[in-house]
Amino acid sequence: MAFVLPSGRDNGLVTFRLETIGNGLVFAGSLENLAAVMKNQGDGGTAVVQAPPGTGKTTLVPPLLANLVSERYPDQPRVVVTQPRRVAARSAARRLASLDGTRLGGKVGYTVRGESKVSRDTVVEFVTPGILLRRLLSDPGLENVHAVVLDEVHERGVETDLLLGMLAEVRELRGDLTLVAMSATLDAARFARLLGQAGPDGAVPAPVVDCPSALHALKVEWTPAKERRLDQRGVARSFLDHVAGIAAASYLAGLATNPEVDALVFLPGAREVSDVATRLRVQLSPGIEVLELHGQTGPEAQDRAVSGREPGGPPRIIVSTSLAESSLTVPGVRLVIDSGLSREPRRDAGRGMSGLVTVSCSRASADQRAGRAARQGPGTVVRCYDQQAFAAAPAHQTPEIAVADLTGPALILACWGAPGGQGLLLPDAPPPGAMADAMEVLRELGAVTGAGGVSALGKTLANVPADPRLARALLDGSAVVGARAAAETVALVAGDQRAPGADITRLLVALRSGSDPNSRRFAEDVKRMESIARQEAAVVVRRASATEVTAREAPGFVVALAFPDRIAKRVPGEGSTTYLLSSGTRAGLPAGSPLSGHDWLAVSEVSRAQGRDAAGTGAVIRAAAPLSAELAEAAAPGLLIEETKAKFGQGRVTGRLERRLGAIVLSSTPVRPSAESGRVAVAEALHKAGFSLIGWSTSADTLRRRLALLHRELGGPWPDVREASLLARLDEWLAPELEAIASGTPVSSINLTEPLRRLFPWPEASRMESLVPERLEVPSGSRVRIDYPEVSEGSKDNDGGRPVVAVKLQECFGWDRTPRLVDGRVPVLFHLLSPAGRPLAVTDDLTSFWSGPYAQVRAEMRGRYPRHPWPEDPWTAPATAKTKNRM
Template sequence: MPLLKHNGGVTSSFPPPAAARPIGPFDLGVIGAGLAFAESLGKLTDALCAGGIAGTAVVQAPPGTGKTTLVPPLLANIAAANIAAANIAASAVAPGKTGVRGPRVVVTQPRRVAARSAARRLATLDGSRLGDRIGYTVRGERVSGAGTMIEFVTPGILLQRLLADPGLETVDAVILDEVHERGLETDLLLGMLAEVRELRGDLTLVAMSATLDAPRFAALIGSRQGGNHDDGGPAPVVDCPSALYPLETEWAPAAAARLDTRGVTRGFLDHVADTAAASHAAALAADAGVDALVFVPGAWEVSHVAARLRSRVAAEVLELHGQASPAEQDRAVSGREPGGRPRIIVSTALAESSLTVPGVRLVVDSGLSREPRRDTNRGMSGLVTVSCSRASAKQRAGRAARQGPGRVVRCYDQKSFGAAPAHQTPEIAVADLTGAALVLACWGSPGGRGLSLPDAPPAAAINEAVEVLRELGAVGPDGLATDLGKTLARIPADPRLARALLDGAATVGHRTAAETVAVVSGDQRAPGADLTRLLATLRSGKDPAARRWKEDVRRMEAIVRKEDAAVERSQTVPPVTAAESVGFVVGLAFPDRVARRVPGAGAQYLLTSGTRAGLPAGSPLAGHEWLAVAEVARAEGRDAAGTGAVIRSAAPLTADTAEAAARHLLSDAVEAGFTQGRVTARRERRLGAIMLASTPVRPSAAEGRAAVARALAKEGLGTIGWSTAADALRRRLALLHRELGDPWPDVSEAALLSRLDDWLAPELEALAGGAATAGVDLTDPLRRLLPWPDAARLGELAPEALEVPSGSRVRIDYPDAEHDDGRPVVAVKLQECFGWADTPRLAGGRVPVLFHLLSPARRPLAVTDDLASFWSGPYAQVRAEMRGRYPKHPWPEDPWTAPATARTKSRM
């Protein structure tokens, strides 16, 4: 790379001498002045340019070192040198045929505010106008042009471009920043761009991380062919020493708990605000130029803490979160104006990495973050408040020491810090993967097969996502995207919303469908969960986010108008009123979330999926019978009407429109059941789990048989009930089957249920026809299983009773039919067995009877299956203990010769 070399190597000191400065579009000496990463530019250049061709690398550098500012212009200079060299070569072959294209470097930032801020800072350092040489593109906003050399984008924008242009033919280099955050879209880009490099050896690919995960990413993007490591090994890692100044850490745990069942406690948030106010006042006393950055988990918490701070400090309090307008976000991350008031920025994890907030020398950290989680049982996804990882806590703290000695105050104790996870959970492991699955299907890697991803998507989650896509018609049997799927992928919304945009346009109009999908796919929070009210605010232009929303609407409306003719619609839909149009489109997208109010349960709603959810307190939607729910989440915070799930966004519907939107969930069937000993049936009309109508009807014979079969399968033969006689016969048969085997039948529950037609068919038919179980005795049905002619020996092999020496016939208690062991037992008064020496045996002599010899009060005195041994031994001790207690009963010294009797001595 001759344009970047000086005396055979790249200078490692910045700013370099004038003669040594690289020739290219960007002056790295000016841009890199004072930035720690300037010392590592030489190493990165060598890594990327080894062998004279473009390569890959992983940059590992702590926050604040300047990697986001310096690496993009370095790659632009490298690309400019490559283009110049290619032009010279082309001119030698065909004079006058050289191109005029400038370098193009695309840099991803995980958040819109970071993309805008990074582009603005680099343009300022370059001395150029934003949008010319350096620009950005985020959803709904583009400040770049044909001459832009460095463009900062969000990962979603680059994914869209990759699907439209898999080779990225006009791009010379791609930089994936903050890969350690493990965002889902960035993970996908890592795998997809690694494949692009297999086809395009001239594409430079750099991944940048602020943590020590660099070797992992180096292995992922390492070249399999060509490049600067022909052996297929990992990409080189270029690191940079920390640029942090000394950092003081203080622990200030709150007396109140940080979290309870409703989310972050107000007491803890008040503690964070008060700690921030006191800490900032102390910092200002020492240095009037200190600003503070306060980390809390979500937008609601930001507003709460900011409001409390405004009543306690003279500083300017700014809010930074995803729902703030672009202007508010940009103002928060820009420095204090000369002579301006001290500032306290209250932020979500938005400010954790990716950008430097000028002037911040104090960080107050709640130690909490909001991460996506998927509730598989309820079929919903949402953000859950958890303790932030130790890596995140360190990054937050580092914001205080980027521009001078700093201080971090952690509003929790060291034990909680040590117990926190080391790293944030990768989004691919916990998020809804429907959109990702569509991207992978369009890329030609269904489910991620064959793609080198940092983590494979969980099998259950990706299979569920693919099934959703199949229902939408977005993927074919081979898992690859259909033409419709490719169209859905071009729409900047969840695939379900994208399909609703196409389907709903024919009923509510292109404009209304686009407006609805744009507002649902945006990140504005609907006040009181009322989506219609939010839409009205955006239409009026009063909401700061209206401009971005209108851009999304314009784009979506253009797509739906273009694709309208090609969309196949299975059936016509009745007219939908304007008041229901928003709800109708939402219902088309999420039919499983169409909901009906639960009678007598206040603000509780039952979704067609079977989940119950509640409206937030004071919602203007309360009272509507039907809702189409756009967002429902686990009850994390305010209110969920006691259901454990809260409706975040919804629009009203009527019953007819709800049925039209979720029509494939409609069912009308007779449901027969076997309860309280009889078959009953009702005709039920349902919308998923929601009962629309239920009328008692007479079941058919087939429905009755099915109902009885289901009851028996679920509850067993106890549904019919065992009479005393039936249970006794079953126990006798079970003993014979255990001891003798065939032909004696297996009468265990499982065996009997498996051959109902062999022994219970007439009774089942009677029950199916409406007979009551009270009229069914299982004794005779069991006799149908007796093997003939062996059945004639049943009384001999397993008699019902046993005649004892006193002449009494005593019932034999056989073991339970479900037990694989157990003995037949005869419980009889001891005196009735005098002189009995040989213990009776059953089942052809295989099983001795176990005697429970009882006192006159019928309490056990001895348990034995060897009567002869009992009379010769233990009897003497029993006699000594009992003769005084029961003097009216015989206790002879010689039990062998005494007459067996059931009577007292006087009656003998």
């Protein structure tokens, strides 16, 4: 391979011996192809590397680029490689340094939050995406960096997506910057278009270097559980029992045939990892080591889990979250047990919540998990679900930018000069609604201007490795509780440790004491954030109300500063674990939480959930600290509201003066409501319950029915008198009555007849009596009331409703034409009655009735009612309401 330079510093070049590093790695066969692709583009260049997990791309591509870059920059080439997780960055750096035969922190180093091993001699540096994003904001040209590798872009983390767009812009100004994206799935075309360059015939996609890698023989077994994987509590305990049982049995069987086999179990989250690991320690012999791998295990434990079995060491079964799915290779694994579940971020805009939810992993993720068993030899994957569930799973993981809270990304974009992502080409555009919500939060924090541009404060907040709300709380809280106390709370909440029983104060004690595995990293985070707080104290522009905050109260106060919408008050009730958040959301505490009994909490994390922990609210508090009512008000003065609220009930209006913190009522005292608030209360009650609160009198109901028929037949200008339309126009026709009720007039004295007349169109109203008369004069001279159809409340008028006249048959003799209403559009439907008032016939065609059915009616009725006339000729007989004797 002519492009491979010898190891050491020959002719001033810092190089890596790729033959040694790549020995036994599948991707070594693709190095020459990648080198040629990069050299053909001259200085700089872009490429997309597509290779399955475990092929060695993370180990080989960075040193290859370092060798190529050193030809152009012999003094100090620099390659920065992003890894989506801290443990992956440390592991990749350690592995490359080991294969290169150099110390970690020399030619190869890493930087993650709270930890760094680099030196002036570092050529290849592994970092997390957040580290590189903040470097970009402080140094948009990346002047001392010559190549960037974005690894695991297929995972679609929002920070990696932002880096893709931002680095593509950097290359427009720095053509010498080499940029390579690496994916473990077959979606390279998307990233190639994004990293493409302008050509004479339009945009030219970046070259794709594909490293097809045939797995060793992989056996797939399906072992679905009898019960569902998920229940109201999340992952069902019975399913965890199933996974543990399958893992234990499969591993023991594997060890019987090959004592060198190690196993890897995939579960969605840290809690499930811990639960299954505990079960396995009971089911397996003490000679088998059960290791946990997730974000909450300390760095040392993580590194040990991914380092492989030591020579002569005991068999190992690693129980992991998706950490080991694609960005880490765990040596020695020949058996994978897959739960088929993963955790993905979700944002609930309606309830102001965001967090992780348990879902079926994508088919691409399942394939990557399975592939871990067959990278170094024949392997087996045992899937704890069936083929139907696999087929129904999504093809790829949902991009984080599509489902996550975007407050942090929105601040980065504003700092980059692309507010809301405008003008920046990203793999997927951020959802407009989520981005609008994020920008509104940033405006409230003072991080962006009204137009969306970043403010001086926003630039400061972007330097804090935490959510912008926490960053603002760090600065504001330092002025009240001190920089150290504020930094401790912010570092804790910004971390990924799970607070036992949701109590962050207990976790804080453990981290301070050093008893927690993450204590060292926590101390580094605190040190850095305390330094930022002290340096930026002058930019604080929003100070909390003057108040004394004790050391015990500091965590709750700082959390309340960060998330005032999550200040929570316990809902009254014996043993209640339900809390009302100031946002209006209700949430429950986990069973047995030490926070139970506290009236006030400052909540840092709340997520959707079902089951006992949610207490029927649909949400559960994951992390919180105690708070007092006084500090709640001091932390969120902008949420304090004092207003008089009027309420209409039981026929009268009452008022109360309420003092609230958002949705939380602090106090409520009876007062006399103003006329306007009373009117609004009556209107609101009508909108909820309808006009049954007042009631339709007979005259009002009749008038409404007549108007409804006119609107049905003639449309405008006759009013729509369906309830929804009347409610929408309350101020036009019912305002005086609303004011009267608000002033104390009994509802029972309100008649809606006159108010309805206010809706009459003029001058058309003068024709109402002729179009829809209230009564109809029949041949006998009687004026009979017309029964108009009921008002249809549907989306369409009821075309079938007919006006009805119920009249004695004898009063209609001689009537040869059926009367029609509304200018002849609507025939009257007659209910012809017997002398006793019982119906004899129903017709809207009197001519046909006299000519036919009448003869049969006469034959049946003349003997029953002999005192009433039943003439053979109804055409000429006089119409009468009287008997024969009185005629």
